[in-house]
Amino acid sequence: MERASSALDGTAEKIQSLTVDGSGIFPLRFITAKPTGEEQGELSDSAEVDLDVGDTNDFEINTAVSEYDAKRTGYGCKIFIPGTEYGGIIGDIESNTNEEKVVIRGRTWRGMLQYKVVEPPAGQDHLVLSGELNTAIRTLIGDRFGDLMIIPEVDTGITIKSWQVDRYVTLYDALQKLVSNYGCRLQIQYVQPEGLEYGYVTVQAVPIVDYSEQLEYSQEEGIYVKVRDCRNGVNHLVCVGEGEKQDRVVLHLYVQKNGAIGKKQYYTGLNEISAVYNYSSAEADKLEEDGTKRLKELQNYKKCEMTIDNADLEIGDIVAGYDAVTNTQVIKPVIQKILKIQDGKITIDYSVKGEDE
Structure with missing residues (x-):
C-alpha cells in the first residue's frame, strides 16, 4: 500500500x-x-x-x-x-x-560547545580544514577545554578537502554543520577509564543511525503513532492592510495543492475556505509577509506524536512510525532529548525535526 x-x-x-x-x-x-x-x-x-x-x-x-x-x-x-x-x-x-x-x-557538554567562538586565523578569510573527519574535529576543538574533551583516534574513513568554516560562529554550530554535511552526527560521551581517578568527555563523528530502515511500523515494535489530520483549514486568506475604503490595501493569498502559499487560487467552490486577516497599519510588503505566516497557521495540517518504549536514541538518529487509519508515515531525525528523574524514575522525551526547522 x-x-x-x-x-x-x-x-x-x-x-x-x-x-x-x-x-x-x-x-x-x-x-x-x-x-x-x-x-x-x-x-x-x-x-x-x-x-x-x-x-x-x-x-x-x-x-x-x-x-x-x-x-x-x-x-x-x-x-x-x-x-x-x-x-x-x-x-x-x-x-x-x-x-x-x-x-x-x-x-x-554539548552546551559548553555553544559558548566557544570560531574565528578565522589572522590574515585569512576562513579557517580551512582538510583531512580525516575526526582529525578536523580535533583541529576545531583544539585545547579550548584542556584535558576535559578528547577526540578519539578513530578513523571515520571520511576525508574532507578544503572545508571552509563559517566566520565567527559558535564551535557547536561549526561542528554540527561539518559532520552533517558528511552524513554523520556528533557522539558525545563521558568516559570512566580504568586506572584513573578522573574521567573525560569524548567527542567524535559517527554515522547517523536510520531506525526507519530497521524497525517495522507497528505496535509490536513498541512504536505508537498519534496523528491528527485536519483537512478543513483555511485555504484563502483575504489580507486587509493600510488605507481607507477603495484605497485600502487588499491582498489575496491562497494555499496551493502542495501546501505552499501563493497568489493563484487552487481551491474553489465548496472546497474554498476563506478568512480575513486585518492588519490596518501594514503596507503591502509587510501585509504579505505577515499574512503568509498567518495562513500557514490556519491551513490544513497533520500533527504527529510518536511514543517509543525502551529506546535510546541520539541527536541526529532517524526514527519512523506509521498510522494506518490516516495512512501517515513519519520519518524524522531526532533534534532534542530531555531526560528527567523524579521519584527515582528516569524518563526521556525526544523531539524530532518539524517542517519549519
Missing part, C-alpha cells in the same frame, strides 16, 4: 514529538565528581533532574537543603551518567530558604 506524505493536499506539517520510557535503559544514576574529576558518589535519591540535550543544552537539579553537599555539587563540580551524553558542569546555584530547596544548574 502506498503511504501518504504528510505535506500533500494543502497540508502543513507540524513539529512531531516522541515520548520514550527510558526507565529500563539506564539502571545507573548520576554520579558527581570534583572539578578536578575525582568521583564523589551518586546524586542523592531525592534529587530531581531535568536535563536538555539538543535545544537549551543545560540541566537543573532540585534537592533539599538538608541533602545539599557543596563538595559534591558545588561550583565547577561535574554530574554524569557514565557512557552517555547526559552530564555537565555546575555553574549556577540558587538557594531558597522558604522552600528549603537548592536548585543547581549548569551547561551540558
Whole structure:
C-alpha cells in the first residue's frame, strides 16, 4: 500500500514529538565528581533532574537543603551518567530558604560547545580544514577545554578537502554543520577509564543511525503513532492592510495543492475556505509577509506524536512510525532529548525535526 506524505493536499506539517520510557535503559544514576574529576558518589535519591540535550543544552537539579553537599555539587563540580551524553558542569546555584530547596544548574557538554567562538586565523578569510573527519574535529576543538574533551583516534574513513568554516560562529554550530554535511552526527560521551581517578568527555563523528530502515511500523515494535489530520483549514486568506475604503490595501493569498502559499487560487467552490486577516497599519510588503505566516497557521495540517518504549536514541538518529487509519508515515531525525528523574524514575522525551526547522 502506498503511504501518504504528510505535506500533500494543502497540508502543513507540524513539529512531531516522541515520548520514550527510558526507565529500563539506564539502571545507573548520576554520579558527581570534583572539578578536578575525582568521583564523589551518586546524586542523592531525592534529587530531581531535568536535563536538555539538543535545544537549551543545560540541566537543573532540585534537592533539599538538608541533602545539599557543596563538595559534591558545588561550583565547577561535574554530574554524569557514565557512557552517555547526559552530564555537565555546575555553574549556577540558587538557594531558597522558604522552600528549603537548592536548585543547581549548569551547561551540558554539548552546551559548553555553544559558548566557544570560531574565528578565522589572522590574515585569512576562513579557517580551512582538510583531512580525516575526526582529525578536523580535533583541529576545531583544539585545547579550548584542556584535558576535559578528547577526540578519539578513530578513523571515520571520511576525508574532507578544503572545508571552509563559517566566520565567527559558535564551535557547536561549526561542528554540527561539518559532520552533517558528511552524513554523520556528533557522539558525545563521558568516559570512566580504568586506572584513573578522573574521567573525560569524548567527542567524535559517527554515522547517523536510520531506525526507519530497521524497525517495522507497528505496535509490536513498541512504536505508537498519534496523528491528527485536519483537512478543513483555511485555504484563502483575504489580507486587509493600510488605507481607507477603495484605497485600502487588499491582498489575496491562497494555499496551493502542495501546501505552499501563493497568489493563484487552487481551491474553489465548496472546497474554498476563506478568512480575513486585518492588519490596518501594514503596507503591502509587510501585509504579505505577515499574512503568509498567518495562513500557514490556519491551513490544513497533520500533527504527529510518536511514543517509543525502551529506546535510546541520539541527536541526529532517524526514527519512523506509521498510522494506518490516516495512512501517515513519519520519518524524522531526532533534534532534542530531555531526560528527567523524579521519584527515582528516569524518563526521556525526544523531539524530532518539524517542517519549519
